[in-house]
Amino acid sequence: MEPNDIKILLVDDETDVLDFMKYNLEREGFWVQTATNGLEAIDVAKKLQPHIIILDLMMPKLDGIETCRELRNMPMFKSTIIAFLTARDEDYSQIAGFEVGADDYITKPIKPRVFISRIRALLRRLENNDNAKIIKAGDIEVDRERYIVIKNGMEISLPRKEFELLNLLISKPGRVFKREEILSKVWGNDTIVGDRTIDVHIRKLREKLGDENFKTIKGIGYKFDA
């Protein structure tokens, strides 16, 4: 999962802390939203469906512990990663923090590098969860984790190169991939193969998954269309 796809919700009543964190996370390519109290946080969270929520402990309206408890009560946030921000000397609050379902807590003040590193550690935990890597387009479904393709409910297993080629094309339906690009992404930059190799593989995909989905752009390359 690329930083680009990751949504993070920061919640703190001190806007300078928010700005500091936001700046650092955005520089890494994360998509960041903020809220300044618990109630607002819950609102935003429902809309944004963030992957990670960072909650300050001390906040007006609804404190971090309570906010966390509320979030955890919604099935929607059952597996969202929630971490607490805490000042160094209020560490007794950690006790309640873990009990309420927090995944981690982060001590303020924190250096940017450490902060980012912590976020990445949390992210790794998220990725370990079963975020099934399944792509659907039209009546075709590609399951990268199981290495199978499903068409009309039928399981089709493809050889490696065919699977990788399909996987590339279907990753952006409608977008045209230049022959050159296909070669470098599926075959690798260094391998040298003949002119007809791609064609042959495309043909096999057409054979197995239906002609209509694979369109040729003569002189350029191929695209997958639903």
Add this chain to the structure above:
Amino acid sequence: MEPNDIKILLVDDETDVLDFMKYNLEREGFWVQTATNGLEAIDVAKKLQPHIIILDLMMPKLDGIETCRELRNMPMFKSTIIAFLTARDEDYSQIAGFEVGADDYITKPIKPRVFISRIRALLRRLENNDNAKIIKAGDIEVDRERYIVIKNGMEISLPRKEFELLNLLISKPGRVFKREEILSKVWGNDTIVGDRTIDVHIRKLREKLGDENFKTIKGIGYKFDA
């Protein structure tokens, strides 16, 4: 799991810190062993098979990071909880810490109540992992605690490596495990074994538990399917 059943290994070169932690943990009923450097820690860990290992970062012989890395390389400690002890101002080390597979870090100095609470939080994580002591998939049941497999009500006992391989594959039915991944998770990152080793073990599993459950994805790896 009662405190009484929990084995904790504390590793620090300052004996007064060790004593402090040991005293507090034992008062709660944990079974505590100590070591004063990384090498000793690995030795003791192998014998004790602790549930939790607390490593100081700064140590003679082998520092915390390295010790952790070594431990994580042994399949035996794959799911052991490892936490780092760190002084407040050396927090840059957290970066390496998480990357090397640490589950948490604890800042020194720490109050007894907070310390115990952290340990309990870690423990909760352990119980969650271990809770799935019995995994069922299709007509096969794996009892991780007793090292036993049940198929159609029949108890089948597998040798260790076969069991671990099955255990890995069945932990996510349907998901494909790359050969590389299988090697690192069952055999450990450093061990070097021949090409056919995995195949042979797969064959034995097929022999004992039925061909149909173990599918080969050529060029990639294997998966368990119910």
Add this chain to the structure above:
DNA sequence: CTAATGATTTAACAGTTCGGTAACTTTGAG
């Protein structure tokens, strides 16, 4: 400590599938 037993790995070979090419045909953009 030793032998015996069983587990694990290696080695060698067989079998299969995959991937790539060659040679030829067809297509479609200009």
Add this chain to the structure above:
DNA sequence: CTCAAAGTTACCGAACTGTTAAATCATTAG
């Protein structure tokens, strides 16, 4: 209409996996 680009097909060598037996390693009972 032309002809470079793409489609098609059959085929062969390479890459992988399966299978077996034998060698090595580890563990345990005696």
